[in-house]
Amino acid sequence: MAITVVGSVAFDSIETPAGKRERCLGGAATYFSLSASFFTQVRVIAVVGDDFGRRQQAVFDVRNIDTQGIEHTAGKSFFWEGSYLENLNEAKTHITDLNVFATFEPKIPDAYRDSDFLFLANIDPVLQRRVREAMPDVKLVAGDTMNYWIKGHRPALLEVLKGLDILLINDTEVKMLASNNNLVQAARAVMAMGPRLLVVKHGEYGATLFHGSTTAEGSEHTFRAPALPLEEVVDPTGAGDSFAGGFFGYLAAQPRLTPASFRHAMFYGSVMGSFACERFGTERLQALTREEIDTRFKQFRELTHLD
Amino acid sequence: MAITVVGSVAFDSIETPAGKRERCLGGAATYFSLSASFFTQVRVIAVVGDDFGRRQQAVFDVRNIDTQGIEHTAGKSFFWEGSYLENLNEAKTHITDLNVFATFEPKIPDAYRDSDFLFLANIDPVLQRRVREAMPDVKLVAGDTMNYWIKGHRPALLEVLKGLDILLINDTEVKMLASNNNLVQAARAVMAMGPRLLVVKHGEYGATLFHGSTTAEGSEHTFRAPALPLEEVVDPTGAGDSFAGGFFGYLAAQPRLTPASFRHAMFYGSVMGSFACERFGTERLQALTREEIDTRFKQFRELTHLD
Numbered sequence: 341m342a343i344t345v346v347g348s349v350a351f352d353s354i355e356t357p358a359g360k361r362e363r364c365l366g367g368a369a370t371y372f373s374l375s376a377s378f379f380t381q382v383r384v385i386a387v388v389g390d391d392f393g394r395r396q397q398a399v400f401d402v403r404n405i406d407t408q409g410i411e412h413t414a415g416k417s418f419f420w421e422g423s424y425l426e427n428l429n430e431a432k433t434h435i436t437d438l439n440v441f442a443t444f445e446p447k448i449p450d451a452y453r454d455s456d457f458l459f460l461a462n463i464d465p466v467l468q469r470r471v472r473e474a475m476p477d478v479k480l481v482a483g484d485t486m487n488y489w490i491k492g493h494r495p496a497l498l499e500v501l502k503g504l505d506i507l508l509i510n511d512t513e514v515k516m517l518a519s520n521n522n523l524v525q526a527a528r529a530v531m532a533m534g535p536r537l538l539v540v541k542h543g544e545y546g547a548t549l550f551h552g553s554t555t556a557e558g559s560e561h562t563f564r565a566p567a568l569p570l571e572e573v574v575d576p577t578g579a580g581d582s583f584a585g586g587f588f589g590y591l592a593a594q595p596r597l598t599p600a601s602f603r604h605a606m607f608y609g610s611v612m613g614s615f616a617c618e619r620f621g622t623e624r625l626q627a628l629t630r631e632e633i634d635t636r637f638k639q640f641r642e643l644t645h646l647d
Numbered sequence: 648m649a650i651t652v653v654g655s656v657a658f659d660s661i662e663t664p665a666g667k668r669e670r671c672l673g674g675a676a677t678y679f680s681l682s683a684s685f686f687t688q689v690r691v692i693a694v695v696g697d698d699f700g701r702r703q704q705a706v707f708d709v710r711n712i713d714t715q716g717i718e719h720t721a722g723k724s725f726f727w728e729g730s731y732l733e734n735l736n737e738a739k740t741h742i743t744d745l746n747v748f749a750t751f752e753p754k755i756p757d758a759y760r761d762s763d764f765l766f767l768a769n770i771d772p773v774l775q776r777r778v779r780e781a782m783p784d785v786k787l788v789a790g791d792t793m794n795y796w797i798k799g800h801r802p803a804l805l806e807v808l809k810g811l812d813i814l815l816i817n818d819t820e821v822k823m824l825a826s827n828n829n830l831v832q833a834a835r836a837v838m839a840m841g842p843r844l845l846v847v848k849h850g851e852y853g854a855t856l857f858h859g860s861t862t863a864e865g866s867e868h869t870f871r872a873p874a875l876p877l878e879e880v881v882d883p884t885g886a887g888d889s890f891a892g893g894f895f896g897y898l899a900a901q902p903r904l905t906p907a908s909f910r911h912a913m914f915y916g917s918v919m920g921s922f923a924c925e926r927f928g929t930e931r932l933q934a935l936t937r938e939e940i941d942t943r944f945k946q947f948r949e950l951t952h953l954d
Contacts (some may be wrong), residue, residue, distance in 0.1 A: 545852035
């Protein structure tokens with residue numbers, strides 16, 4: 341089943357201990373859709389400027405991603421510059437230029453309206469809510485957010501959470517959103533805000549899925565997927581969005597959703613996140629094959645399973 | 648098969664967000680032996696002062712731990728005071744009084760000499776080496792250390808590492824020991840110093856076992872055990888030693904050691920570490936049953952296994 345994703349398509353300048361890249365294609369919607377495209381049909385809603393040309397378009401075309409919802413407008417695309425020189429787990433932002441994104445009014449192409457899955461990537465919660473309300477018939481809605489919206493746009497974000505089935509955020513964010521430093525307690529508080537499923541990403545330590553009412557004993561309603569211990573993390577940019585793409589893309593491809601589907605989805609999320617880190621920007625996702633994905637899935641099983 | 652452990656038996660004063668305890672029984676050898684005693688016969692080598700009385704002795708006796716190697720001497724036992732008010736993952740040390748430990752000369756009772764397994768808990772590497780050399784016929788030797796010895800006693804520590812089959816340390820320590828911030832690279836460097844197996848503990852994120860030559864792809868020679876997401880971490884003191892006790896105790900109880908034994912041992916280590924955190928000091932380990940251990944082992948399997 342098709343996924344519609346709304347989010348940023350951007351240019352990123354990135355510096356990591358492994359090197360530098362200037363103005364490579366980035367943005368949450370870009371990473372998400374490249375990653376999910378290995379599992380299902382993906383449709384993107386975003387806005388770009390004059391600097392988004394044939395080379396950038398080709399990255400989506402090669403993966404057969406529907407881009408009729410990417411609006412082209414005068415001006416420059418969203419630009420982000422950041423580095424990971426001291427800490428590979430957390431970007432230091434140098435520049436955020438919203439550019440054409442500052443006045444973005446998401447428009448949903450008619451051809452997208454039969455999408456069964458909707459992903460609200462990390463953008464202004466006011467926009468997330470607008471897209472959610474414009475697509476009332478979707479079967480499953482997942483979303484992401486970040487510390488900036490949690491701190492400064494809480495009321496709008498809380499409205500978005502009410503309309504989500506699944507929220508994917510990181511450790512720091514779930515604790516900030518719940519004002520609680522215990523992961524299990526914070527997860528329960530966030531699920532009470534709307535989403536019935538919560539995926540908490542732990543960076544190099546994997547991710548935890550919380551579902552249903554978490555008990556004191558914990559594990560009955562949780563599932564942990566590992567991350568692959570990597571010899572070299574070249575660039576962690578987009579790892580979280582790639583995780584979301586693998587997770588949600590896998591779910592969208594299933595004939596029906598069982599508890600086992602969600603466990604497998606967690607593994608596919610981790611698999612896609614691990615690939616994203618291996619090269620700068622979207623380079624690794626662009627060069628990836630489904631066979632490599634399945635091989636790594638097996639590695640993840642060996643990494644964690646007793647027998 | 649019996650395990651001989653050398654390490655500290657101490658009194659700890661601990662403050663955590665959950666409360667305070669004054670002078671409760673602690674020390675690496677105490678946590679290790681209580682934990683391992685659920686799996687196999689344990690024999691302790693340590694030194695205590697006049698303050699170690701019948702109540703403390705009873706804690707070992709109840710678990711049928713052989714304490715004839717605990718030397719009683721005039722003076723006070725090792726005392727540690729610390730808190731975890733800001734960060735549950737890292738203790739802030741207020742007081743370390745070595746007391747009778749300052750002049751400790753480990754003596755190995757004759758009855759311990761047929762031990763097949765030896766655990767060198769976190770003490771001065773000079774003492775660790777002396778015990779290792781006094782027991783040349785053991786089949787498997789594991790050990791622990793800490794940042795203090797890595798920073799200030801490196802040559803003595805490197806001598807100990809040469810005589811170890813398995814080293815169990817945490818994330819920060821393995822990176823410090825290898826002077827390398829990448830976990831996989833650091834693990835390889837530390838294994839080149841002696842131990843053919845390395846267990847890296849990640850606190851609330853579980854632990855990773857590295858064995859053999861780690862490849863660029865990683866997972867073929869690694870295994871990740873999760874930690875249980877806990878509703879409340881009452882007191883993390885001794886969690887790492889309890890992990891080591893579960894890990895090494897399980898191994899010592901196996902008729903032969905296969906790759907699967909080590910994976911199961913990692914899970915039992917995580918299980919015992921999770922129990923240790925649930926109450927202050929050794930309280931939870933003292934009240935534990937083998938049935939609870941097996942129930943939690945099953946929870947860990949459900950927490951991580953796809954099917």
